[in-house]
Amino acid sequence: MKRDYVIMLVLLAALIVAPMFVYPVFLMKLLCFALFACAFNLLLGYTGLLSFGHAAFFGGAAYVTGHAVRNLGFTPELGLLAGMATAAMLGFVVGSLAIRRAGIYFAMITLALAQMIYFLALQFRFTGGEDGLQGVPRGHLFGIIDLSQINTMYFFVLVVFCIGFWIIYRAIHSPFGQVLKAIRENEPRAISLGYDVDKYKLVAFVLSAALSGLAGSTKTLVFQLASLTDVHWHMSGEVVLMTLLGGMGTVFGPIAGAAIVVGLQNYASGLGEWVTVITGAIFVLCVLAFRRGVVGELAALFRKPGSR
């Protein structure tokens, strides 16, 4: 626990000074995806549920925020809340349907339902179809603080990320989180102990969906754009990769995973289609050889022999 706080403080300090050295828009993208991956990890890493449709929450919220801010004149913070609320509601519907089945079935159902959202995004008028929602204004926070300033925007995104991360961290280390881990480790035993397992799973699902939505909404404000890429199933795959690569079921793993994947996409974009091939190869390699992920392997390395 104590070590976690030290890492968090170091990370926070690094993120505060980072825009002096790194392009802030890249950092903001990284923070959005890191939050997305952390929210996803709450489900996969701590509850043992593999959702293959998290793009629906990320992208669904992105569209709602874009629409609310651009067309309905919402302030940024209300836009984020609207996106989050939408994602939570979607999460409730998808979650209620999906938790009726376990394991691979669960993954397939979330994937298919997310694909439904994708087609709806393609059909609805307000989403702009193939073009997406472009030119979403960043607006004024609380009607006062101008977010079009890039550094102001960065610190706003950083605060949003910290709030999201803190919620996840507290959830994991609460009695609620302990029950989730119990479900992950041995579901029949959790049931026999008298826990209403389905209810816990659903709450975890909704929480994860809402925070994924927060990440998607923030992304819309950063790039002033919501598009079909956000709801496409490739996005669902990407967040799985980030979590797996960083280390699922670890606190900081998804952040590391998101940093590696986003960094790869940004700095290797000149390689064109090879990025897809490399991403796939990393996936295969992770599954075959490094199932604990970067952070998981590091933690295992530094753990004193015999302390497990």
Next chain:
Amino acid sequence: MTEIFGVPTQALFGQLLVGLINGSFYAVLSLGLAIIFGLLNIINFAHGALYMMGAFLAWIGLTYFGINYWLALVLAPLAVGIFGMLLERLMLKRLYHLDHLYGLLLTFGLALIIEGLFRYFYGISGQPYTVPEALGGAWNLGFMFLPKYRGWVIAISLVVCLATWFVIERTKLGAYLRAGTENPKLLQAFGVNVPLLITLTYGYGVALAAFAGVLAAPVFSVNPVMGSNLIIVVFAVVVIGGMGSILGSIVTGLGLGLVEGVTRVYYPEASAVVVFVIMVIVLLVRPAGLFGREK
């Protein structure tokens, strides 16, 4: 011209035919998935990519080596089947003792690699593949024209599906397969080479995907994303039919193709979503799928 509920019969039958063709592809693809899932307990995410690979091999064969359609119909599935068996031996085999989700993740990675490579070499624009001469033209059925090739696709898909169903449900080899899904350890104790059985099964399921790919080549343009667009619908078909059910995948595949066709006539906007809507309804009523057994 006669009409049914305000739609000209010509248009209705035309869409039903398209639906039946799509349904044939759904059926062959979901059959392959069902077989693989039954024995390996893996959702083969690479299925769409291997289907695309089948179509591309047929196109490459014709363009560069002059291999005609009929030969491609045999060679492409064979090549992809062998490729699949290699994948199974080298990679998938290492995951059986783990959570089944890792299989899904690994095949997802494989799909990305295969798709990325084809996109790198051939771009995303489609390549045309001409209909073989013997199947050019159309039959006049009186109420509509049926292009010969489309009739052939539906017929051969049905034959392949039914033959596969027959082998699995009615022969000794099929009995081994079904025993393998129930209790591989016991089957091994009886002296059956279960790992070989698994490899061959994966190879066959994957070959089915490539076979569908070759069939699809003259109907759709051959392009690297043809599989990834189709596969999600096929997954939905598998969920509706009941995962692992052989008969379920065939019947649901064809049925949903038809439903899509009908929807396209009466309410075109919903045709892409209708399969998923049906999936939700089926899940609410029968969580195990139409033909699935509750585990």
